[in-house]
Amino acid sequence: MSYGGTSGTATLSLTDAIVAPLRDGDTLPWRDRWQATIHSLDLVPDLGCDIGSRSWWRGFATLGVLILSAAATFPGMGALPGASGPMLDANDWEMARAQAIMPLAYGGDTGLHMAATDSVQPLAASPERPHIELTATLGQGDGFERVLLRSGVGEGDAATIANLVASAMPLGDLEAGTQLNLKLGRRMDKALARPVDALALRARFDLRLEIERVDGALTLHRIPIAVDTTPLRIRGRVGDSLYRSARAAGAPAKAIEAYLKVLATQLSVGRDIGADDQFDIIIDYRRAETGEAEAGKLIYAGLDRASGKDLRMLAWTQGGRQQWFEASGVGQSRQGMSAPVHGRLSSHFGMRRHPILGYVRMHSGNDYGAAYGSPIFAVTDGRVDYAGRKGGYGNYVRIQHGGGLGSGYGHMSRIAVRSGASVKRGQVIGYVGNSGLSTGPHLHFEIYRNGRPVDPSSVRYVTRAQLEGSALAAFRAKLNTVTRVAPGAALAPMHIAKAANTAPPSEADRLPG
Known part of the structure; x- marks a missing residue:
């Protein structure tokens, strides 16, 4: 509400309109006085202002009441009660399973009769x-x-x-x-x-x-x-894309992926393969006389290059492990050598003051600090040349890896191999110890080239499996057999003489119903 005066126009609130007469000495009924008090009371003031005043404490009390109310009505974090009862029995489970929607290939068995409703009238008799x-x-x-x-x-x-x-x-x-x-x-x-x-x-x-x-x-x-088991051979020109050309020629996608992985172990697929090169893919293939066919794994990966050396790779199992071998009988290479122990390098190859003898002399290897009893691994494949006690080395193992390279492992607590044994990369050959001239548990690791120690950090092994003797002869025989298959021979019409299956059943095949 507003009023006019000589000094201008002012605005009067509802609370001021009610309280104003009281200031002039007038009296109001108790109901009006109560309403005026309620309207003037601010229960939620800004707690950031007038800190410590009466209105601030009133707002703080309001906040406390709200917090206590929320805490009193909090439902808690316990588990919600659930209905308990027996699990589905066999009949109920079968009925529930019949209502599920499942593909036929996964055993869908919909179609069981549901329970009858009140509208169903049972027949006295039905035809069978x-x-x-x-x-x-x-x-x-x-x-x-x-x-x-x-x-x-x-x-x-x-x-x-x-x-x-x-x-x-x-x-x-x-x-x-x-x-x-x-x-x-x-x-x-x-x-x-x-x-x-x-x-x-x-x-x-x-x-x-x-x-x-x-x-x-x-x-x-x-x-x-x-069943005809003639392998499926697919050949063609690489063109703009090896993958698309092989797919267009009829090669399965998985076989092409495996083929590209084999090629990648020998050359750069993106840089070394030209458009005029010829891909040669052979996979396991089975055809039944009833018309079904199954494509299996890649068994041969070949590449006839317009310029450069041709590639011929055959999958072959050697030593219980299948890998790819070149036509010469050389297998896939493995780069580098594995760590001899899980530990930190504590001393390098070179001249140093011996911690026990006290004078400077050549340290012929690297020292690795590790916990007592930690396993020690062969860094790559080889044959154990020596395993036993050796002076300041304590318990010591020396392995020959071929090509004039060897490795030595000293200060072992226990040796796990014998002299003359063949070891594989990563095989445990002993355990970290403190034998010989040693100030604490660690591994002294050495690398030899033609019998002379060299810095282990300067050596990078490249191991390649090589077939020899009867294994090489069997490999080449399989390679010749596979590569004699003509492209598309597996898709030729089958000429199989069907044997009569009219022999009477044996006693084992005849049981009472």
Whole structure:
């Protein structure tokens, strides 16, 4: 509200309008006085102003009340109560699983009857189908016998069929996605499961199994499937892109990726391969007489270069480890040498004052400080030339690596190899100790070139496997066999004489139903 006067216009608040008469000595009713007091009371003042005043303490009290109220109503951090009860039994689990949506390749078994509602009127009698044909799929992690039971096969027939199939191959070898073609016959009573009249499945790429009921007994028939294992060879010009050209020629993507990795171990794929070079890829390949085909792993990687040395690499297993070898029998190289022990370098190669003898002399290796008993590793492949006690070295091992190079390991607490033994890179040959002339647990590591010690930090090993003798002859024979395969030979029409599969079943293949 406002009022006019000689000094201008002023604004009067509602609180001032109520309180003003009191200042002039007038009185107001108690209700008006109470409202005026409430309107003038500020419970939430700015606590950053007038610190220590009455209004500030009033706001601080309001803040305390709010904090205490929040704490009093805090629900706590305990676990929420949940309903407890028994887990699903077998029947409830099967019914719940039937309602799930799953791919057939993973064992989807939708289609079980749901519980009837009040609108369903049961029939007094219904016609019985003479037989039912259906297809069941073995899911990942599923059980063979469980698939049969889920498909309506009785427990007796399911156990018998499982035993028959197990006599032909382990049930665990059946792959996920295997389809079972079932034919269920007529039953004498609706309360009973239908008997199995026939079952067929592709057990392996080269084997089909058929089971039929003959004179009341289930009989197994093994039907071999002829398979052509001619490798698939794909050749072509590199052009603008090796990957796109190989894909256009029909090579699988995974085989091309493996091929490029093999090439990368011998040359630079982006710099050393020209557009006029010819790629040569050979992979494992299987074709069944029924028309199915499977492409396997890369077994040969070749590159016919327009300029430069041609590349011919064959996958070969040597010493229990598969690697790629060149046509000359030389395997892949491994660069550098591994650390002889997990520890810190405490003393370098060169002249130094001996900590025990007290005079300056040549320190012929590097010292690595490590905890007592820490394992010591061979830096690369080789043969143990010496293992035993050796003067100031204490327990000592010397390894010859070929090409005039050798390594020595001293002050061991215990030796883990014998003289004459072959060792691999990273193999434990002993343990850190304090034997010989030593002031504490550490490894004295040396590198020899033609019998003379050299600075270990100046040596970088390059190890390459080399086939010799009978192993080299077998490798070259396999290489010649593989490279004689003509490009596209694996895709030629199959000419296989089918053998009759009419032999009577053996007693092991005939079990009562």
